[in-house]
Amino acid sequence: MADLAQTPPRSLSRAIPLGAVPVWSGIALLLFLALPLIRTGRRFLPLDYMLHPLSLGAGLHWAPAVAAFAVIALYLRPAPRPAQARRRADMAAVILSLGFVGLWAALFSAGTPFGWGAMGASLALCIAAGSALSESNRVRGDAFTGAGILLTLLFVTLFITYPLVMVIRSAVWIEGVLTLDQFRATFSSSLFLFVDNRFTEVNEARMVAYWATAGGAVALAWGLWSSRAAALWRRAWMVPLWVGAGLIAGWAVGIMIWGRGALPSTLLVAVIVAPAATMLGFALALLGQRTNSRAVRGILGVASVLPFITPPFVIGFSMIFLLGRRGLLSHDILGISPFANPLYGAPGVILAQVLGLAPVAYLIIRGSLNSLNPALEEAAQTLGASRWRVFKDVTWPLVRPGIAASLLLASIESIADFGTPLVLGGDRNFLATEVFLALTGRYSQSEASVYGVVLLFLVVLVFIASRWMLGVKGFATVTGKPASGAFLALPRSLEWILLSLAGLWFAFILSLYGVIVYGSVVELWGINNTLTFRHYIEFWNTGWPVVWYTMKLSVASAIPAMMVGGLIAYLVTRHRFWGRSYLEFGSLLSFATPGTVMGLAYILAFNDGTLLMTSTSAIIVLALVFRNMPVAIRASMSGLAQIDRSLEEASATLKAGSGTTLVRVLSPLLLYPLLAGLIFAFVSAMTAVSQVIFLVSAGNNLATVMLLARVERGQLGVAAAMATVLIVMLLALIVLLLVASRYLDARNRGKGLSI
Amino acid sequence: MQPRLRHAIAVSALAISAATAAQAQDVVNVVCVVEEWCEALREPFFEETGIRMEFLNLRTNESLVRIRAEASNPTFDVFYGGTGDPHFVAAGEGVTEPYESPMMAELSEDMLNAVNGAYLPLYANPIAIVVNPAVLEEAGAPMPESWEDLTDPAFRGLIGMADPNSSGTAYTVIATLVQIFGEEEAFELLAGMHQNMATYTRSGSGSLQPTGQGELGVAIIFMSSALREREAGLPIEIIIPSEGTGYEISGISLVANGPNPEGARTFIDYALSAEAQDLGTQAGSWQIKANVNAAPAPGGPRLDEIAVIDYDFEHFGQPDVQTGLIARWTEEIFPVPR
Structure with missing residues (x-):
């Protein structure tokens, strides 16, 4: 492919070189000369030509212009032989990167915020350097590939890795000294972990020690037993590992039962929520796949979308209405005394999270159930296996990867959840809320960072543990060849149990949403139940401009999220290059990092100096882009896996560059994954709270942050009105898109363009 | 070549920071803790004085950290709002300086005595x-x-x-x-x-x-x-x-050696006027205002109408x-x- 692109006669025939390298160098030069290089304040607009490179005088900040000029000059001389061309490209890459480094060295040494000129020139230099790298065969692929690799590496480093490194730095680097003092102070604080309560009769510390010992003993016994067949002495070095892991697990269980503080609360809730949500999701998925009732399937479909379009703390907030001390159900109907209501604390948080995460589990498990070939079950039954046997030996192993994925996702989401504990946590504190309260209540960046590091560590631990314990391979049993047979129907009694479970669940969800709508039309919830549209009028006056602004920012973030996501997916699946696994890991990291930690990271990384971007809408858009990009990546990757490479090869043979191929051949085939990524990015931008709560500012408020502030300030009526409008709008949008995609699908089929 | 390169870096750094400092003199930069209030003051202040007020909304202690970090070359002129403690600390460290505002005649004597000249009281x-x-x-x-x-x-x-x-x-x-x-x-x-x-x-x-x-x-x-x-x-x-x-007594402080001390004084005088304090109440800050001529919040008392203790702000x-x-x-x- 590379040889094709460099056919000598073509480049010789041209007097003026028009390769990607000189062209993009020229663009860098133009951008550098046309725009102000720096800013004086936070604002990117209006352009201030007092800050043009010319008015800044001579200096190192001219490096990109010099580099670009030198590269253009270099390319004026023809390089007839491939070896010469490669050497020339190498030189160009070195010169361009020197220009890039020079510019940022000048900016960092002066400490002034970068401006349009610096940004535009740097991006163009990157593209030029990437093209040069591909020309010199350092990167296999054409100019587009080289530039794409360099740009995505730059983005992931700048907007994911660098901010997270700043969190770790801020936790250990305090007032210019490398120290673990903040870790020590936080770990010994009662907010983090509080075990030995001398006012109770039980000695908690001893109980925790018992649990830890028991854990260690169980792990040792299990280790010995499981390796009894192997030669034990060969695995002797693993004994301390088993015991260590057992001790830690036992200790964790111990503090969950006997301890208080953010760490045990977060662990306890996650340990209960993840299996509960997964089980509920599994039950619903089984029902959804095997029931004959279309109504049940429809209801499940709608209900499974609801959590995605609901701002995360709204379920908690309506649970106060329904189950709180003066709740409709708990107080008015069941008559539970307001002073004995157990909602606040772990029970409320667990319930709200299970409700919020069950649909996610449902979607994941439903996906893996659907990939099961019914013929297998039929075959097993024909061979005389009982229903239970079929489930245990055929169905279960095949859905296990889905269960594992759901457990993993649910525990990460539960650990990262910020809104629910804030609203329903009561006396209990949680790690994700502690990040927020340390920063906004106790004004300590280093303490917030320590909590952030602990959260990151937990999430990584969950990842590793899930890989290690549930590292089951996926089995593809659907081959694309027509599958015959039908799934085994559920036993009658089981179907009834599942149906009533689903009915209960749905009724509860429905009443939660109903309560929000009701709360939005009464004067003052629980006190004055006169019907009124006052809250909607107030919402229209004060809330709507913010919602409109949020929509604009969400669109502005969803499109780049889709494009960057699609590009990364393409590069990672179709090319081999240095830094490939780093790209994959980086995007996984941005997905797994709790939102509050990412928000904190952006504040730490972009609050001053050359990279100053806080209090602008730019930083909000960037945070949302890199937060929501991973889903576009995953969707596009699975889409790409189904597209045969021969299409791209054909396109390349016809002399299309990989950029053209990506846009004209692959993108139409990837329409659905890309569209899914786009919708997801838009919807999650609209409902995002935790990752943007630190980033909003006077003119840049976002709908959900405003909603949370109103819930906190107690303007429940307006908050309910705002939540209702948001949910209805997003639901309408999703339905509209579903209808549109059906229509498009039908039209494409008509043209014989089915994928 | 080497010395010239170093020279070039120094020159470019200078040039860039010079351009930064060359910003207009008719702007007052405020570190503001009470966002809605500052937003409400911006337009009326410009209409009254012709000076533009730009503010950055930070939380109380972040504001202190920021002002402290910039002490050698401040970019802010005024530190507005937030709890009293950081104002005390800032005054003690000399990053803010005392200002005898002519508006002090209109301020509550109790509040002035309680803060003891460290800063100007905004509300209690x-x-x-x-x-x-x-x-x-x-x-x-x-x-x-x-x-x-x-x-x-x-x-x-x-x-x-x-x-x-x-x-x-x-x-x-x-x-x-x-x-x-x-x-x-x-x-x-x-x-x-x-x-x-x-x-x-x-x-x-x-x-x-x-x-x-x-x-x-x-x-x-x-x-x-x-x-x-x-x-x-x-x-x-x-x-x-x-x-x-x-x-608690929230405050307003003049940043020492700020870029626009004249404008800062004008802004502080304006912010302590009954008119500006009323704007705060309208923006949702219903505390007891320092200016005795400011209208109390609906249903709200004056400071001398309630039994407050002789709170030792400095010690606690x-x-x-x-x-x-x-x-x-x-x-x-x-x-x-x-």
């Missing part, structure tokens, strides 16, 4: 006991009149207060009790109140709304938000304890005093089962 906000009478009646508890009353077992499970480990409001409560009763007796009182606590909230005013909704009977919070919510229709009553109560604002009291509370009160 007392701690109050906020109750929901209907809930108290249902639970058979009397109306509390004093701090002592709150230890009455009749209030069991009815009281909400912030956790001092996560909120400054609760620290002000503890410091107030220590100043009224002395440390030992104050902690006995806190232990008694602990038995009646329904919840320790994470945020300072977190117990207000539950009290209004009838989830709690009593909330111990700063008064301003309770005034606002009472006006909005919550069925609550605001009680100043008979032993007296503590309060010291970080080690603060940490000590909070640590003692965390040791002796928080873990007691209730």
Whole structure:
């Protein structure tokens, strides 16, 4: 492919070189000369030509212009032989990167915020350097590939890795000294972990020690037993590992039962929520796949979308209405005394999270159930296996990867959840809320960072543990060849149990949403139940401009999220290059990092100096882009896996560059994954709270942050009105898109363009 | 080539920072803690003086950190709002300087005396006991009149207060009790109140709304938000304890050696005027304003109408005093089962 692109006669025939390298160098030069290089304040607009490179005088900040000029000059001389061309490209890459480094060295040494000129020139230099790298065969692929690799590496480093490194730095680097003092102070604080309560009769510390010992003993016994067949002495070095892991697990269980503080609360809730949500999701998925009732399937479909379009703390907030001390159900109907209501604390948080995460589990498990070939079950039954046997030996192993994925996702989401504990946590504190309260209540960046590091560590631990314990391979049993047979129907009694479970669940969800709508039309919830549209009028006056602004920012973030996501997916699946696994890991990291930690990271990384971007809408858009990009990546990757490479090869043979191929051949085939990524990015931008709560500012408020502030300030009526409008709008949008995609699908089929 | 390169770097750094400093003189840069209030001041201030006011919204202690970090080359002129402690600290470190504003004649003498010239008072906000009478009646508890009353077992499970480990409001409560009763007796009182606590909230005013909704009977919070919510229709009553109560005094400070000291003084004078203080009330900040001519918030008292104690801001604002009291509370009160 590379040889094709460099056919000598073509480049010789041209007097003026028009390769990607000189062209993009020229663009860098133009951008550098046309725009102000720096800013004086936070604002990117209006352009201030007092800050043009010319008015800044001579200096190192001219490096990109010099580099670009030198590269253009270099390319004026023809390089007839491939070896010469490669050497020339190498030189160009070195010169361009020197220009890039020079510019940022000048900016960092002066400490002034970068401006349009610096940004535009740097991006163009990157593209030029990437093209040069591909020309010199350092990167296999054409100019587009080289530039794409360099740009995505730059983005992931700048907007994911660098901010997270700043969190770790801020936790250990305090007032210019490398120290673990903040870790020590936080770990010994009662907010983090509080075990030995001398006012109770039980000695908690001893109980925790018992649990830890028991854990260690169980792990040792299990280790010995499981390796009894192997030669034990060969695995002797693993004994301390088993015991260590057992001790830690036992200790964790111990503090969950006997301890208080953010760490045990977060662990306890996650340990209960993840299996509960997964089980509920599994039950619903089984029902959804095997029931004959279309109504049940429809209801499940709608209900499974609801959590995605609901701002995360709204379920908690309506649970106060329904189950709180003066709740409709708990107080008015069941008559539970307001002073004995157990909602606040772990029970409320667990319930709200299970409700919020069950649909996610449902979607994941439903996906893996659907990939099961019914013929297998039929075959097993024909061979005389009982229903239970079929489930245990055929169905279960095949859905296990889905269960594992759901457990993993649910525990990460539960650990990262910020809104629910804030609203329903009561006396209990949680790690994700502690990040927020340390920063906004106790004004300590280093303490917030320590909590952030602990959260990151937990999430990584969950990842590793899930890989290690549930590292089951996926089995593809659907081959694309027509599958015959039908799934085994559920036993009658089981179907009834599942149906009533689903009915209960749905009724509860429905009443939660109903309560929000009701709360939005009464004067003052629980006190004055006169019907009124006052809250909607107030919402229209004060809330709507913010919602409109949020929509604009969400669109502005969803499109780049889709494009960057699609590009990364393409590069990672179709090319081999240095830094490939780093790209994959980086995007996984941005997905797994709790939102509050990412928000904190952006504040730490972009609050001053050359990279100053806080209090602008730019930083909000960037945070949302890199937060929501991973889903576009995953969707596009699975889409790409189904597209045969021969299409791209054909396109390349016809002399299309990989950029053209990506846009004209692959993108139409990837329409659905890309569209899914786009919708997801838009919807999650609209409902995002935790990752943007630190980033909003006077003119840049976002709908959900405003909603949370109103819930906190107690303007429940307006908050309910705002939540209702948001949910209805997003639901309408999703339905509209579903209808549109059906229509498009039908039209494409008509043209014989089915994928 | 080498020396010239180094020279070039130095020159470019200079050039860039020179361009930064060359910004117009008719702008006042404000570090602002109360965002809505500053937003409300911007337009009227420009109309009155022709000076543009630009503000950056930071939280109280972040503001202090920022001003401190920029002490050698400040980019801000005024530090506006937030709790009093960082204003004290800033004045002590010399990163803000005293300013004898002509508006001081119009300011409350009590507040001026309490801050002792370290900064200019902006407003005062007392701690109050906020109750929901209907809930108290249902639970058979009397109306509390004093701090002592709150230890009455009749209030069991009815009281909400912030956790001092996560909120400054609760620290002000503890410091107030220590100043009224002395440390030992104050902690006995806190232990008694602990038995009646329904919840320790994470945020300072977190117990207000539950009290209004009838989830709690009593909330111990700063008064301003309770005034606002009472006006909005919550069925609550605001009680100043008979032993007296503590309060915070928010401030406005002139940053030392700021880029536009003249403009800064003009802005401070403007911000302390009755007109500007009224704008704060309209923007939702319902505290007791420092300017005695400012209109009190609807239903709100003046400072001399309520029994405030002689709060020692200097002593109880010291970080080690603060940490000590909070640590003692965390040791002796928080873990007691209730």
